[in-house]
Amino acid sequence: MKITNHTHLLTQIKTVGLVCKPNDTTLMPYVEEIKSALQLQGVALLIEQTSAQMLGYKGVSFEQMCEESDFLISLGGDGSLIALCRKSFAYHKPVLGIYAGQLGFLTDIQTDEIRQFIEELFLGHYRIDIRMMLEISLHVKGKIEKIVAFNDIVLSRSKISHMSTIKAYVDGKLFNSYYGDGLIVSTPTGSTAYNLSAGGPVVYPLTEALILTPICPHSLSQRPLVLPVDFEISFESDGDTVIVIDGQDTYNMNEIERVCVRSAKEGARLIHSLDRDYFDVLKKKLHWGHV
Template structure:
């Protein structure tokens, strides 16, 4: 459902920028001054060097008091900002200083006019579903995280293919041998999932897509699941009775799991990843003159003939 963004009386804006590029740093300084001239209090998000003239936030929890977060960078910077928010109901406006910019559709030259639109309550608030992922080890939760794009199980650099069992509501779906698996949200379906041959999901579709990475079988294909169910993924050395796959050497220390591009931990035989839709949504700002299909055509050249 379309909803108009209203910043209201929260005159507090946080900046997240790509620190290793001079254009992002310089633009952040200029934007901070521009916002201060309009009586907004400007903050630099935590885990970054504070921009001159802003207040550096020490903790991620402080972002909850912001009216808006502005990201200056690429999709990687946007995902880092989303991880900082961890489901807090604070919208993000993404400005592209990278290459693709699917999550950051605003061009640098459009920055100030677009921010002006946002401050005048002329932008749309777009909810995006997030993935909750838990790593269970010995029956206990070791990690409990949220992903905007995807969760990836990938083999280690020196390991063989890994065997993964997929369960839906405790029912065995499949056992695959592959380089890994991608579990993507609709937002993440245009990222690694798409590169691995998975389908594009419209953001309004309430689903996950599970896509094998270089599967050792012609019959291992992407699967779409409703997001109101629980998925479990197990790394296995001994396969389910009746499986057509051959047992590899022990999978101990063969794989990692990655959340929105950040390697979180090593996973071993017996560990489980539990996937659910998060109870929290992510919110992004969008120019009402644009739409999802406009982005597909502009960023991914969707429908273009070679």
């Protein structure tokens, strides 16, 4: 399936949803800023109940927020944005990341830009990028559990003292066996996360590809691999391997016979400022090109 890289702008915005980084009460002034900037536009703000409870507001369920909102805001770091994109995947709502974290590679709007960006958004001065996501199928005792990933799925050794062995297949045909600390399957957006630390390539986030990068492979011949977006890759490993999705969900391979990874039919829709330039972000946040 062809996934386009940009999507149409929102036509009419009446309601916006908000989720905050957990356990951070310092976010209160920014929530007030978002609320009043939206009020000026005649737009209602729905705050998800866990975030609302943390800050003393009246909240709504996550599902109600997703159903009733025209777009969603994540107020926090990259992890909060990733969690929101994953949890709201089925609702196909655009997501705006407002940066209140440590690195903020994905969340490009700073807290001191909230008012100005919201004004610009209502003038149509923004873009929505479609970021490829992964659909992961875990095969357990004849049943299939499906999960989505925004950055990556990591198959990692579970014991510090042992290597893991991972067999990798394309369309059922074995194409490699990885021996070492594990393997990362990353989206282009996730290429600047764990994949980068493991020596994988930086891949422009609107590219469509599957990136496979071994972690500390015990071999002179294992290299990162970039595969076409329409490949379905599957993996088998032993009980000494764990699976980690976006650093947020963990499964033990003990109970899993096979893991299949493919591009999800829908991508995440990220709202960005028109000024955002990927290479500027690489330079500013990851010191790209610095000597």
